[in-house]
Amino acid sequence: MKKEDKAKVIEQLKELLETYPHAYLVDAMALDAEQTTALRRQCFQHGVKMMVVKNTLLHRAFVDINEEQYEPFHPYLKGTSALMLSESANAPARVLKDFHKELKSAGADIKRPSLKAAYVYDTFYLGAGELDTLAALKSKEELIGDIISMLESPIMDVISQASSAGNTIHGVLETLEKRAEA
Incomplete structure (x- = not known):
């Protein structure tokens, strides 16, 4: 990717992070194309913007906005990351929980997409164990x-x-x- 393209992506990420008050960082590595499409469809239906991002570009966007504010996200910027943005605090968590239920009912034994971290109401929720807490908000x-x-x-x-x-x-x-x- 060219330097100019990276700069454009970083600017777009910054705009989105400043626009949406709630951000979820999700590990979506094990999903196939059909499952990814189904997840994107559910996100769209619930007003959640989802995108797969390069960790280094997202890290730069965090640094440009406010490095200290997003610093707890930094250790979770590993592997394949999807960024979920929403106006509603609990919508991405509910989408993830519903998607897990659908996968289980279809007989799939997949533990992803899993929550890496979330920034909701100026608070960080770190790790997959926080998904139930976030869905209950x-x-x-x-x-x-x-x-x-x-x-x-x-x-x-x-x-x-x-x-x-x-x-x-x-x-x-x-x-x-x-x-x-x-």
Whole structure:
């Protein structure tokens, strides 16, 4: 690869890393063409951008952006690496978990693609053991929904109690009226 081409790739990687808030580094070495296509399709469906990258070019992009910020990624830049970028924190982890389930149901005994490292919500998750933790993280939209439902719950309780109190008062008045007539 020519020096100019490398510089273009590094610039593209820098733009993508600055655009997407969450980055996953994945080992996708043992996948054949059909499996890679299936994984890319799932990534596209879930809004995850996936690309196979040269480790040295990705390392240079990390250094150019902020070497200290991405320094925990450096030991994991070995072997075949795929970079998964997403707006949603948990989407790449869920894609990987679903893809593993599909491989297992098809009878394949493949442990890849496996998580090398992830940068999510300004925190690093290192190693394949963190995949379940990352998949369980809530996205920004899910957190907002939870907050809204927590705020809405007390209001709904007050409205419910007020409407039931009105029914209770109405019932008491009807009973008193029937007694008065009798």
